[in-house]
Amino acid sequence: MREEDFSTADDEVVRFTSELIRIDTTNRGGGDGDEREAAEYVAALLDGAGLEPRLLESAPRRSNVVARIPGTDPAAPALLVHGHLDVVPADPAVWRVHPFSGEVRDGMVWGRGAIDMKDAVAMVAAVARHWSRTGRRPRRDIVLAFTADEEASAAYGAEWLVRTHPELFEGCTEAVGESGGHTEHVRTPDGRTVRLYPVAAGERGTAWLRLRATGTAGHGSRPNDDNAVRALASAVARIGDHRWPHRLTPLTRAAITEIGAAVGVKVDLDAPGFDADRDLPALLDRLGDAAGMVRGTVRESANPTMLDAGYKVNVIPGDAAAGVDGRVLPGGREAFEEALDALTGPRVDWEYEHSSPALESPVEAPIFAAMRAALLAHDPEGHVVPVCMAGGTDAKQFSELGIAGYGFTPLLMPPGLDRDGMFHGVDERVPVEALRFGVRVLDRFLAAAE
Numbered sequence: 001m002r003e004e005d006f007s008t009a010d011d012e013v014v015r016f017t018s019e020l021i022r023i024d025t026t027n028r029g030g031g032d033g034d035e036r037e038a039a040e041y042v043a044a045l046l047d048g049a050g051l052e053p054r055l056l057e058s059a060p061r062r063s064n065v066v067a068r069i070p071g072t073d074p075a076a077p078a079l080l081v082h083g084h085l086d087v088v089p090a091d092p093a094v095w096r097v098h099p100f101s102g103e104v105r106d107g108m109v110w111g112r113g114a115i116d117m118k119d120a121v122a123m124v125a126a127v128a129r130h131w132s133r134t135g136r137r138p139r140r141d142i143v144l145a146f147t148a149d150e151e152a153s154a155a156y157g158a159e160w161l162v163r164t165h166p167e168l169f170e171g172c173t174e175a176v177g178e179s180g181g182h183t184e185h186v187r188t189p190d191g192r193t194v195r196l197y198p199v200a201a202g203e204r205g206t207a208w209l210r211l212r213a214t215g216t217a218g219h220g221s222r223p224n225d226d227n228a229v230r231a232l233a234s235a236v237a238r239i240g241d242h243r244w245p246h247r248l249t250p251l252t253r254a255a256i257t258e259i260g261a262a263v264g265v266k267v268d269l270d271a272p273g274f275d276a277d278r279d280l281p282a283l284l285d286r287l288g289d290a291a292g293m294v295r296g297t298v299r300e301s302a303n304p305t306m307l308d309a310g311y312k313v314n315v316i317p318g319d320a321a322a323g324v325d326g327r328v329l330p331g332g333r334e335a336f337e338e339a340l341d342a343l344t345g346p347r348v349d350w351e352y353e354h355s356s357p358a359l360e361s362p363v364e365a366p367i368f369a370a371m372r373a374a375l376l377a378h379d380p381e382g383h384v385v386p387v388c389m390a391g392g393t394d395a396k397q398f399s400e401l402g403i404a405g406y407g408f409t410p411l412l413m414p415p416g417l418d419r420d421g422m423f424h425g426v427d428e429r430v431p432v433e434a435l436r437f438g439v440r441v442l443d444r445f446l447a448a449a450e
Contacts, residue, residue: 006440009130013435014109016045016122018102020085021111027086027151031059035085035148038118039063042085042146045125049132051144056165062148062156066168069128069142078141079367079449080175080403082394083121084150084157087113088424096427108429115422117178119430120409121146123438127446130439138447143172150178150394153354158397172403174367178393180407181375181441182434183382185415186289188263193415195382196262197375198293200407201368202251202388203395205358207326207336209302211235213348217318224316229309231347232320236304238343239324244299246276249330251360252297255387256283259290262383292420296390300336302326302343323353327390330358356396360388361404367449371408374445378437379412408445412437 020038027033036057043053046067053067063085071078090099090112097103099112109119124144131137145168147157154160161168180200187193213235215228248256253269260267265286268274280298284291306323310316328336344350362368363386372384395405411434413419422428 005134006130006436008133009126009439010436012129013122013126013439014104014432016125017109017114017119017430017435018104020118020122021102021109021113022100024100025086025113026089027149028089029152031156033086033149033152033156034061036061036063038085039065039146039148042121042125046128046144049125049128051128054168056161058148058156058160064148064157064161065144065146066161066165067144069131069138069144071138071141073139076140077173078143078171079446080143080145080169080172080398081124081446082145082147082158082175082177082398083117083124084147084178084394085118085121086148086151087116087118088151094426099428104432107432109432109435110427110429112428114428114430115419116424116428117409119411119435119438120178123409123435123442126439127442130443136443136447138449140449141171142446143169145169147394154394154397158394162397162400166401169398169401169403172401174365175395175398175403175405176371176408177395177405178407179389179409180387181371181410182419183411183413184290184293186263189286189288190264194262195379196259196290196293197379197382197384197410198387199368199371199384200389201363201386202249202330202360203358203392203405204297204388204390205328205330205333206354206356206392206396207302207328207352208354209324209326209340209350210353211322211324211344211348211350212319214319215316218316220314220316227316228318228320229316232309232322235344235348236307236322236324239302239340240304242302242339242343244301244339246280246298247300247329247332248276248280248298249360249388251363251386251388252294254363255294255385256287258385259287259293262385263287263290293385293387297329297388300326300328300332302340328358330360332358356392357399359395359399359405361406365404367406370445370449371406374441375410377444378441410438410441411435
């Protein structure tokens with residue numbers, strides 16, 4: 001297909017990204033969100049592509065959009081393509097441009113959601129409309145799902161869709177969604193720079209925790225050995241200081257091995273005497289910059305994030321609470337819970353505020369080969385490697401329907417632009433050329449995916 005055939009899609013993907021950013025879909029958690037206007041906007045784009053989008057609300061203004069693109073092979077399993085419409089909060093006072101301006105400046109589209117993940121929604125919509133204009137059709141049915149509430153618990157989005165409308169995903173065996181397929185420029189030990197494209201084939205499980213300690217309330221000037229704040233603070237400090245053991249899952253083993261091959265570092269995780277907890281840190285150091293793609297997924301984690309206690313400095317409160325963001329590797333839930341019991345001790349109780357499973361999808365599957373082929377067709381000198389995501393996405397909810405999930409939002413990122421640092425960060429932006437690259441890769445992948 002000639003390059004000029006994408007001229008309309010090139011213009012549309014930039015415009016769609018900008019216009020979606022201008023729709024404020026901030027999700028503050030606790031049910032405080034509003035995706036209605038963005039959902040209506042996306043539904044109109046898909047309607048313009050000849051599709052029949054359904055706008056589904058789990059609560060007033062908590063809106064989701066689902067549509068199906070018929071494939072040419074009715075016997076082929078369907079493929080789910082999902083993305084979320086909500087974004088995390090942004091403070092305009094600390095941004096160079098207003099976070100909801102969608103301004104195009106210096107070859108970039110700026111604003112909250114430019115990377116996470118209104119860019120992906122715009123790319124998929126642009127591909128669907130490109131197919132409508134050119135008559136191009138995928139082999140498999142493609143189910144499109146653009147959801148609410150991913151930036152919180154997914155209770156108003158993917159979780160609700162899976163629970164109340166599973167028929168919309170009938171026939172879907174695999175899914176592609178947030179993150180993965182973007183360029184990582186890394187320095188090799190011998191001084192070269194290579195381009196890696198990590199594709200997510202798994203996610204750590206979510207374990208958001210609420211800790212609570214109770215004690216005896218009293219005057220702040222008097223001795224008190226039953227102080228809830230002190231008990232909680234000690235537990236939080238123990239959790240923060242805990243060194244979680246290194247542990248290699250099949251996916252992280254594949255990731256380290258393939259990354260090593262790409263950067264010229266010999267990796268033999270089956271060498272006699274290799275011990276992950278002892279030897280892995282040195283091996284990751286040898287991988288150099290590339291180690292950043294796996295450091296967050298070779299162990300469990302639990303980071304204290306919230307504290308809530310007291311109402312006056314001279315009053316010892318009778319209770320105290322804390323929040324901890326825990327993440328768990330596949331097969332690690334039981335050990336994680338045992339560690340939390342020990343770290344919190346007898347004075348502090350803990351419970352899950354939100355929990356979702358860890359995921360691993362096969363790297364040897366034809367769909368992974370199709371993603372690799374689509375990326376290499378547009379960057380033949382790149383290296384596509386599997387990774388596990390440190391965080392989580394709506395793939396966890398869709399996995400309840402037996403759908404294997406992958407992270408694939410292709411973007412050609414320039415050197416020096418820290419894509420990962422812009423997730424939930426300040427001055428989030430995406431290069432115009434990255435969006436256009438993504439449209440071409442998605443067009444190739446989605447049309448031909450086995």
